[in-house]
Amino acid sequence: MATSGNHKKTVLVTGANGQLGRELRDLSANFAAYDFLFTSNEELPIEEKSSVDLFFDKHLIHYCINCAAYTAVDKAETEEAKAFLINRDGPGFLADACRKHHVKFIHISTDYVYDEGIRRPLKEDDALAPLSVYGLSKLKGEEAALQTDPSALVIRTSWVYAAYGNNFVKTMLRLFKEKESLNVINDQVGCPTYAADLAAIILKFVGAMESGKKYEGIVNYCNDGITTWYDFAVAIKEFVDSPCIVRPIPTSQYPTPAKRPKYSVLDTSKIKSTLAPDIPFWKDSLHKCLVLLSKQG
Numbered sequence: 209m210a211t212s213g214n215h216k217k218t219v220l221v222t223g224a225n226g227q228l229g230r231e232l233r234d235l236s237a238n239f240a241a242y243d244f245l246f247t248s249n250e251e252l253p254i255e256e257k258s259s260v261d262l263f264f265d266k267h268l269i270h271y272c273i274n275c276a277a278y279t280a281v282d283k284a285e286t287e288e289a290k291a292f293l294i295n296r297d298g299p300g301f302l303a304d305a306c307r308k309h310h311v312k313f314i315h316i317s318t319d320y321v322y323d324e325g326i327r328r329p330l331k332e333d334d335a336l337a338p339l340s341v342y343g344l345s346k347l348k349g350e351e352a353a354l355q356t357d358p359s360a361l362v363i364r365t366s367w368v369y370a371a372y373g374n375n376f377v378k379t380m381l382r383l384f385k386e387k388e389s390l391n392v393i394n395d396q397v398g399c400p401t402y403a404a405d406l407a408a409i410i411l412k413f414v415g416a417m418e419s420g421k422k423y424e425g426i427v428n429y430c431n432d433g434i435t436t437w438y439d440f441a442v443a444i445k446e447f448v449d450s451p452c453i454v455r456p457i458p459t460s461q462y463p464t465p466a467k468r469p470k471y472s473v474l475d476t477s478k479i480k481s482t483l484a485p486d487i488p489f490w491k492d493s494l495h496k497c498l499v500l501l502s503k504q505g
């Protein structure tokens with residue numbers, strides 16, 4: 209039986225070496241009221257039920273934030289079994305342990321679960337029709353989490369980037385240095401999300417739950433505003449004042465193994481009316497991240 213020597217609540221963050229996990233790690237320094245347990249893929253492989261159960265038996269946990277995922281969207285098309293193990297079974301095992309141990313489970317999902325045929329901002333209860341193995345595995349993970357633990361909270365987010373890890377922003381910065389010109393897709397519309405903003409929202413949820421508020425089911429979160437990958441790239445180029453020429457191209461000129469939605473704008477009115485009335489505009493958050501990256505050199 210797990211025990212705790214103090215009265216602080218413990219927050220487990222799985223997949224803690226990823227973009228979101230690293231941002232939560234940074235933010236945790238400002239949350240001294242909680243003890244945090246950050247686990248890597250090696251320390252807590254979420255697709256191993258016995259490891260998950262053992263971990264929850266050993267540690268007294270109050271909140272579990274699952275940032276662990278198989279996120280290689282294109283590779284998932286040929287690694288279906290692995291994607292489903294991590295993205296479907298993993299959240300199911302965590303949800304099961306959370307339910308048994310009375311732990312509040314917060315799971316992260318994606319805009320790629322929605323039906324791309326809807327051409328207006330996507331609401332939590334809109335039709336779902338993932339286009340890719342990754343999207344379907346994440347949808348099955350949401351279902352596994354909520355069916356196993358109906359009190360779980362699933363946060364759907366989109367186009368995540370951070371100063372950490374691999375992402376569009378860092379790829380663009382590298383390519384601006386290496387290339388004289390670059391083609392970027394201009395017919396996929398969505399909302400970027402700075403992982404630091406998402407991390408802050410997740411910890412705001414924890415704080416609100418701690419004060420007795422109840423949040424469960426599905427909620428969307430992304431930064432405010434709408435853009436395309438092309439406009440996103442141009443905003444990055446302008447910030448670093450790169451001479452690289454950025455040209456808009458249609459998706460048909462940049463085929464990828466996994467299909468991406470053409471329209472993937474999340475409606476965030478639910479979270480705005482309940483927890484986060486003021487969501488930062490995507491360009492403001494992008495600038496924050498770019499300032500941080502420029503300081504890192």
Ligand SMILES: NC(=O)c1ccc[n+]([C@@H]2O[C@H](COP(=O)([O-])OP(=O)(O)OC[C@H]3O[C@@H](n4cnc5c(N)ncnc54)[C@H](OP(=O)(O)O)[C@@H]3O)[C@@H](O)[C@H]2O)c1
Pocket residue numbers: 222223224225226227228229248249250252253254255274275276277278279294298316317318319346365366367368369373374
């Ligand atoms: N990135 C996006 O654009 C995006 C968009 C929408 C939603 N999301 C969702 O947001 C969440 C956070 O994404 P992110 O961008 O922070 O992802 P990330 O940077 O790829 O981080 C995922 C982390 O999960 C770890 N991991 C992989 N398999 C694992 C396993 N079996 N057990 C435990 N840990 C494992 C990875 O470790 P290794 O590096 O060692 O493999 C990595 O540290 C995910 O649920 C993702 O699906 C992301």
